[in-house]
Amino acid sequence: MRQRLIAGNWKMNGTGIDLGEVAKFKGLSIPANLTAVVCPPSTLIHRMSELLSEFAIETGGQDCHQLEAGAYTGNVSARMLADAGATHCIVGHSERRVGHGESNELVRSKAKACISAGLKTILCVGETEHERLAGRTHQVVGDQLSESIPETANDRNLVVAYEPVWAIGTGRTAERTQIEDAHGFIRSHCSKLLGSRAAENIAIVYGGSVNPKNSAEIFGTRDVDGGLVGGASLNGDDFAAVLNACQD
Template sequence: MRRLIAGNWKMNGLASSLAEIAALRELTGKAACDIVVCPPFTLIDRAVERAKDSKLAIGAQDCHAQQSGAHTGDVSAEMLANIGARYVILGHSERRLSHGEDDEIVLAKAIAAHRAGLIAILCVGETRHERDEGRAIEVVGGQLRESIPERATSADLVIAYEPVWAIGTGLVPTNEQIEEVHAAIRQILEERLGSDGRSVKILYGGSVKASNAQAIFGLRNVDGALVGGASLKASEFAGIISAAV
């Protein structure tokens, strides 16, 4: 399976940051993996323009469940598709925690993403407390079962496992912990999607950097990475991309 490396810029990036998109263009032609960058809403259309005629895809970090309406400050999946976005990150723990998004909301947004023709990168992950209680598989499995649209396929769905306690902390689960959760995710995908579940990419996210990427990519059922801070600079991101062989 061809790996996918996704960069989540979060609430970072001004017009000057578009130079990083231009730099990444040069990497995509040589890369042995698919690459997507998800900048803030304010840069998506210009990032699409900078990535034009290359293999670099541009995505968004969220969308609203409705196509249009009185939702001040929100952006619909159709609006994202209209300006050239191809992916959208949904259910990220930062949205779940700071915006109160539950599985029902994430499901509605995933349905909206598919309605607009976007590929949904659906995030799941446990907190440190849930991990310490031995509930990681239960929590991740519950999020997954309640958030995957009924008609999802490997063509429009990517799963990203991000243990909440590893995001931006420098902490990384053991290889055994990552493989255990990814194996459980794969099993649920096959239960839900049949044989097509074997083709859904499962990304790992949480303090991924060039120094640990190769080891992580060598684990079973790890089909790429969702990268935060290390994706802000093309030079740093390049080290992770080059590890995805």
């Protein structure tokens, strides 16, 4: 059975006072085959990791620099995230690819840095609405996978998150048939890149306006092994509900 994963991405939200949401996880039971991760701003990672330890929930970073150290003002390296208590790191999120012009080559370097630092990499891939309407979803996602997955990746240090760009933060969710098609393609393409055994074991999660109302249906879709949760992860009760939906 594949290890499932639910990762909450707080994005640029949250200060110390918001750590109180963690208390809402009290009494939540996380099964052995589900990894739960919260990715707060880097300023909160250390405190968040200490608070979450009693709930068997892990902490992750939202991005990292591709190099270990240097004169890169304002950047945070993968090693720094690990030192602060992170176990995972998101790379290639559409808000980084589009908003910061990050190429597949740069995302690949960041993923390699995460793996080198001992972090499990959550690699995001996905098409824009224009690309989907043009029938290019497989081509775009395939290129992102081929060019963003480093040679050091395997099913133990890599998670793939499919996030159709047109569904991020919009309240729109891909149809179940669209999700199943994309995830099936990702697993097939990963088989070519990583081998059939790794592809079968790798977790492929869905990101795109996941919330307590739609999560059970999404997680019941073939080849969906969890979710990358945005806005719903900012509320402890909502995130707990999504976690519970992944256990049903």
